[in-house]
Amino acid sequence: MASTTPKSYFWKGIRDSAPFILVAGPFGMLFGVLAAEAGLKLVETMTFTVTVFAGAAQFTALQLMQENAPTLIVLVSALAVNLRVAMYSASMTPYLGAAPLWQRAIAAYFTVDQSYALSIVQFETDTAMTVPQRMAYFAGTNGLIAPVWCLATYVGAVMGARIPESWALDFALPIAFLAMIAPMLRTAAHLAAAITSIVVAILAAGIPFNLGLLVAGFAGMVVGARIELAMTHREATT
Amino acid sequence: MTAAVQQFDQTTLWTVIIGLAVGSFALRFVFIGLVGSRTMPGWLMRHLRYTAVAILPALVTPLVIWPTATGGQPDGPRMAAAAMTLIVGLITKNVIAAILAGAGTLYALLYLVG
Numbered sequence: 001m002a003s004t005t006p007k008s009y010f011w012k013g014i015r016d017s018a019p020f021i022l023v024a025g026p027f028g029m030l031f032g033v034l035a036a037e038a039g040l041k042l043v044e045t046m047t048f049t050v051t052v053f054a055g056a057a058q059f060t061a062l063q064l065m066q067e068n069a070p071t072l073i074v075l076v077s078a079l080a081v082n083l084r085v086a087m088y089s090a091s092m093t094p095y096l097g098a099a100p101l102w103q104r105a106i107a108a109y110f111t112v113d114q115s116y117a118l119s120i121v122q123f124e125t126d127t128a129m130t131v132p133q134r135m136a137y138f139a140g141t142n143g144l145i146a147p148v149w150c151l152a153t154y155v156g157a158v159m160g161a162r163i164p165e166s167w168a169l170d171f172a173l174p175i176a177f178l179a180m181i182a183p184m185l186r187t188a189a190h191l192a193a194a195i196t197s198i199v200v201a202i203l204a205a206g207i208p209f210n211l212g213l214l215v216a217g218f219a220g221m222v223v224g225a226r227i228e229l230a231m232t233h234r235e236a237t238t
Numbered sequence: 239m240t241a242a243v244q245q246f247d248q249t250t251l252w253t254v255i256i257g258l259a260v261g262s263f264a265l266r267f268v269f270i271g272l273v274g275s276r277t278m279p280g281w282l283m284r285h286l287r288y289t290a291v292a293i294l295p296a297l298v299t300p301l302v303i304w305p306t307a308t309g310g311q312p313d314g315p316r317m318a319a320a321a322m323t324l325i326v327g328l329i330t331k332n333v334i335a336a337i338l339a340g341a342g343t344l345y346a347l348l349y350l351v352g
Contacts, residue, residue: 022334023333023334026337038246039245039246040246040251044251044255047255048255048258051255051256051258051259052255052258052259052262053262054258054262056290056294057258057262058258060297061254061258063297063301065246065250065251065254066306071250071253071254074254075253075254075257075258075261077297078254078258078261079258079261079262079265080289080293081289081293081294081297082261082262082265083265083286083289083293084286084289084290085262085265085266086265086266086268086269086286087283087286087287087289088266089265089266089267089268089269089270089271090269090270090273090278090282090283090286091283092269092270093269093270093273093274093278094277096270097270097273097274098274101271104267104270104271105267105271107270108263108266108267108270108271109263109266111266111270168307168344168345168348170305170306170307171301171305171307171316171319171344172341173298173301174298174301174302174316174320174323175319175320175323175336175337175340175341175344176337177294177297177298178298178320178323178324178327178336178340179323179327179333179334179336179337179340180290180294180333181290181291181294181295181298181324181327182323182324182326182327182328182331182336183327183328183331183332183333183336184290184291185291185328189288190288190291193288193291193292194291194292194295196292197291197292197293197295197296197299198295198296198299200296201295201296201297201299201300202299202300202303205300205304212296212300213293213296213297216292216293216295216296216299217289217292217293217296218292219292220288220291220292220293220295220296221285221288221289221292221293222285223288223292224285224287224288224291224292225281225284225285225287225288228284228287228288229284
């Protein structure tokens, strides 16, 4: 394994990420379509997707803007949805923290659900990897998916408003998000966080400025963290 | 062109795009870029772990119960589609399978009702 170059790790990253085309392609396209339906011009949609580069946050912002939420609320809510990438960033720091700053800056921009999920598994399993090899693998996990995501957004934005109402695209976002959430509910703490969030979101629906989203999200996080703490204490005592 | 196509105020739109671009990068850079090889406090990591499962359901719940397409009236096909997506996602742990199940349920019920 000593002869393994960073280059071969790059290609391993590309190969491992290939199945995610099935997720990034339709999601990117959906963002393009919904943005066009919301009245965004092609250049606006593409700037949005290329600079922000975070699907869930983009969908959230678009949805809240259509509900005429105040700009500050749109920003805070979408960034709250994106808080999880801060967790990814933190979790990859022990593995990539020793790389040059410019590489870490580029890696930060490309930290998304799939590149994180693939990389962290690879880093944890193959403990002998050097920092350049890890960086090459991480670059590979984005080398294919990032262009696919942008291209799919473009195709969706061009098709855009031509899609008939009978396709019920209004409900594509809830279905896509629910499909993303379900596999994440691995532990009792995750489940409790999600249930708390749903209950509080219903109770807080009347709060103005869409603040209910932030209240419910915060409540869910606190409950998740509390249950995790309780579970680890119980394991420690038995 | 349908009447549904609206145009956002340009200032609002670009404020959101630029703000999100800068904010998203800051969130990703804060640890890997600034913290470097130091360790993170446990309480912070413990809360960050639950952001996705806490915030996404809060976003989706009102859209499922009071859909925009029906003017906020609870809608059987949409509720059933949401439930099916969640159930298939929980059982299979597969995002694509869950999406297909949800979309299939929605189209089938909209066809039967409509």
